Amino acid sequence: MSRNNERVGIGAYLALLFAVIFFSGIMVSDLAKKTVFATPQSQKIASVLDFNTLNGKFGTLLNSATLDKDNKTVTKRGNFTGAGGDGARQGFMFALTLIPTVMFALGMVAVVEYFGALEAMRQILTVISRPLLGIPGEAGLALIASLQSTDAGAAMTRALSDEKRMTEREKETFVMFQFSAGAPLSNFLSSGAALLALSSATGETIPVSIGACLAVIFVMKVFGTNVFRAYMSVVSRNA
């Protein structure tokens, strides 16, 4: 935990910015299309900075071909999971469609992590953790760890408290922060990303980005922590 004061280069902040742009879907949002990227050509180029664009899509197979009453061929197409399956077998086929999304998401996470995005985030969190969460800036490393691994966060919190670098009350507050949506970066970017990449048989896609969901999760984590802080001060006043 001695690395708190280590400098974080501009590259790390750029990596964090890239991650936010890439997972937020902002490059393909209506806002971006209306303001910065007006032409179809620029929209196409901008879309390369978007997780969903690069995640791509499965090719389709012919599911069925029937003749309607005018003797015209009506075809139904879908991905390789086929139509009409259910139970364990369909569950397995369906789960296969999620695998590439999980692999792609974690591959990109590894890349932004490599360029220091998490270090930059820790730097920012160290500054805002006291006013925002009521926990000491020293907990910055544990905080970042807790976003990726519940177990690492828990163990490091215990250590901070055992070493008296955090009061009992700060510890409980910090635990509250970790408890709602534990390890959100790992959990959401692995399973949540796959969930948001689903599309229905009719081609309907989930109308929200990974970034927007993570933002709501973070806001609510902070909110819940402060509800707990309020509860703690009421309890201690009555004690």
Next chain:
Amino acid sequence: MANAENVAVINEDVTAGAEQVAVKERKMVTDVFVEGARKGWQIATSSTVPNVLMAFVVIYAFEVTGFLDFLGSFFGPMMRVFGLPGEAAMVLFASWLSMGGGVGVASSLFATGKLTAANVAILAPAMYLMGSQLQYMGRLLGVAGTKGKYFPVMFAICVLNAFISLWIMNLVV
């Protein structure tokens, strides 16, 4: 004692990381990506696939017996407040037990048309905000040494967080 050991290992990892910066520089970014993707493959095959398969079996069994319809109408009035069908309650309950299970149930209900794309979007943050609480009681509250008297309020705040997020997502989606 085991906790302290864990922490020692974590700290070692971190310092080792700092010392290896010089080595790190030489790593190809493509290799970094592939390493991450490999981790993704491991997570997907060891967690996503079994969880989704399990959820499809459970949902299918519920569907065959008509229990799913019952749950849908039972929780319908409560979930309607958040613009969701009653079946969505199953997603939240499954998430509370385990996030992976919740994703499985949501995928299954979406695949069978019980949940729309907008429903899934509304549910997504809530599934994590109140996710895996039973596991985390041991893995987080237990390890960190949280006092037992705070458990109920912590559980309650997580559920509160989740329901407020449903409301927020209704405004966003």
